[in-house]
Amino acid sequence: MRSGSYVKQPTDYRAFIPANLPPDPAINLDAELLKLLSDADRALGRLDGVATVLPNPDLFVAMFVRQEAVLSSQIEGTQSTLQDILAYEADSEQTTQPGDVEEVVNYVAAMNHGLRRLPELPLSLRLMKEIHEKLLHGVRGSEWSPGDFRKSQNWIGPQGCTLATADFVPPPPHEMMQALDNLEHFIHDRESLPVLIQCGLIHAQFETVHPFLDGNGRVGRLLITFLLCEREILQRPLLYLSYYLKARKAEYYDRLMAIRISGDWESWLKFFLRGVYEVSISATNVARQIMEMREQHRHLISTEITAAANAHKLLDHMFEKPTFSINQAKDVMGCAFATASSVVERLEKMGLLREITGQERNRLYQYQPYVSVFQKLMPAEEEGKSA
Numbered sequence: 083m084r085s086g087s088y089v090k091q092p093t094d095y096r097a098f099i100p101a102n103l104p105p106d107p108a109i110n111l112d113a114e115l116l117k118l119l120s121d122a123d124r125a126l127g128r129l130d131g132v133a134t135v136l137p138n139p140d141l142f143v144a145m146f147v148r149q150e151a152v153l154s155s156q157i158e159g160t161q162s163t164l165q166d167i168l169a170y171e172a173d174s175e176q177t178t179q180p181g182d183v184e185e186v187v188n189y190v191a192a193m194n195h196g197l198r199r200l201p202e203l204p205l206s207l208r209l210m211k212e213i214h215e216k217l218l219h220g221v222r223g224s225e226w227s228p229g230d231f232r233k234s235q236n237w238i239g240p241q242g243c244t245l246a247t248a249d250f251v252p253p254p255p256h257e258m259m260q261a262l263d264n265l266e267h268f269i270h271d272r273e274s275l276p277v278l279i280q281c282g283l284i285h286a287q288f289e290t291v292h293p294f295l296d297g298n299g300r301v302g303r304l305l306i307t308f309l310l311c312e313r314e315i316l317q318r319p320l321l322y323l324s325y326y327l328k329a330r331k332a333e334y335y336d337r338l339m340a341i342r343i344s345g346d347w348e349s350w351l352k353f354f355l356r357g358v359y360e361v362s363i364s365a366t367n368v369a370r371q372i373m374e375m376r377e378q379h380r381h382l383i384s385t386e387i388t389a390a391a392n393a394h395k396l397l398d399h400m401f402e403k404p405t406f407s408i409n410q411a412k413d414v415m416g417c418a419f420a421t422a423s424s425v426v427e428r429l430e431k432m433g434l435l436r437e438i439t440g441q442e443r444n445r446l447y448q449y450q451p452y453v454s455v456f457q458k459l460m461p462a463e464e465e466g467k468s469a
C-alpha cells in the first residue's frame with residue numbers, strides 16, 4: 083500500500099512497516115488541497131509579518147512557547163495549566179503545584195533547546211534525540227530511555243491493551259531505523275514539495291514510526307515548529323498548533339490511522355492545513371492584541387506614575403515573565419525593595435497586576451490582562467481546572 087504495509091512478525095503479531103517518503107503515488111494536490119495550502123501559507127505569512135513589523139516581538143515569544151507547551155502536554159494527559167507553569171517559573175519552591183508541571187517546563191526547555199540548536203545543527207535524528215532527552219529529563223517516563231531511540235517493540239492503544247489488541251503497532255526496531263533514515267533524508271529535501279505539505283507528512287510519518295518509548299506525540303509536534311523556523315517560514319515560534327489538535331484529538335488520531343489503514347495522506351494534510359490556517363489567524367490576533375495592550379499600558383503608566391522609568395522597565399519584563407515576586411521586580415528595576423513594593427502596589431491598584439497566592443508571605447504578582455489573553459484560548463483553565 084501507498085503508506086506502508088502490515089507485516090506479520092515471528093512472534094505472531096502484525097507491525098506496520100511504513101513506506102518511504104515522499105508518498106508514491108504522489109500527493110494529489112486537488113483543488114481543495116491547493117486552496118487550503120494557499121490559505122494556510124497566507125495566514126502563516128501574516129503571522130510572521132506581525133512578528134517582524136511590530137516593535138519588540140521577542141518580549142512575548144516566551145508566552146507563545148508556554149502556550150504551546152501547555153496545550154501539547156495536555157494532549158498527552160498532563161493536568162498542569164498555564165497558570166501553574168507561570169507560578170512554578172516564578173517560585174519553583176511552591177508545594178502547591180501539580181506534580182506534572184515539570185513536564186510542561188521540560189517541554190519549554192526542549193523547544194528552546196531545539197530553537198537554539200537549529201542554526202548549528204540541522205533538523206535531524208540527532209536533534210530529535212536531544213529534544214527527547216530534554217523533554218523526559220527527570221520526569222515520569224524518564225525510565226524510558228530519554229534521548230535514545232527504542233530498542234524494543236512498542237504499541238499504541240487504550241491503557242492495558244497488548245500487542246495483540248493494540249490500535250496500532252509501529253515498526254520493530256530494525257525496520258524503524260530504516261524508516262528513520264528515510265525520514266531524515268526527506269526532512270533535508272528542500273526541493274520536492276511545498277514546506278507545509280512536507281511538514282504535515284513529516285509529523286504523521288514520525289508518529290507512525292514512533293521511535294521513542296514515550297513522548298512521541300510531543301516530539302512530533304515540536305518538529306512542526308522546528309521545521310517552520312528552520313525553513314524561515316516563521317522567524318519566531320508563534321504557532322501553537324496543539325490548540326487545534328487538542329480540540330480535535332479524536333479526529334487527529336483518526337486521520338493518522340487513515341493514512342496507515344487506507345493510505346489517505348490527503349485527508350490528513352487537509353486536516354493539518356486547516357489547523358495551520360486557523361491557529362495562524364488566532365495567533366496573529368493575539369499578537370496584535372498584545373501590542374495594543376502594551377501601548378495602552380505604557381501610556382497609562384506614563385500618565386499615572388511620576389518618575390515612570392522603573393514601572394516601564396517592569397512592564398517590559400512582564401511580557402516575558404508575567405508572574406513574579408517583589409524581590410524579582412526589585413532585581414528587574416535595580417532599585418530598593420521598598421521602591422519595588424510601591425511600584426507593584428501602584429500597578430495592582432491600576433488593575434495591571436493581581437496577587438495570585440492569597441498568602442501573606444512569598445506573594446506572587448501576575449500581569450493579569452496579559453495572561454488572560456492566553457487563558458481565553460483555554461476556557462477550562464479559567465475555571466481553575468484543565469481539560
Ligand SMILES: Nc1ncnc2c1ncn2[C@@H]1O[C@H](COP(=O)(O)OP(=O)(O)OP(=O)(O)O)[C@@H](O)[C@H]1O
Nearest residue numbers: 157158238249250289296297298299300335338339
Ligand atoms: N491511533 C493512534 N491513537 C493515538 N495516538 C496516536 C495514534 N496514532 C499515532 N498517534 C500519535 O502518538 C502520540 C502518542 O504517543 P506517545 O504516548 O509516545 O506520546 P506522548 O507525547 O507521551 O503522548 P501524546 O502524544 O498523547 O502527547 C499521539 O499524540 C499521536 O500523535
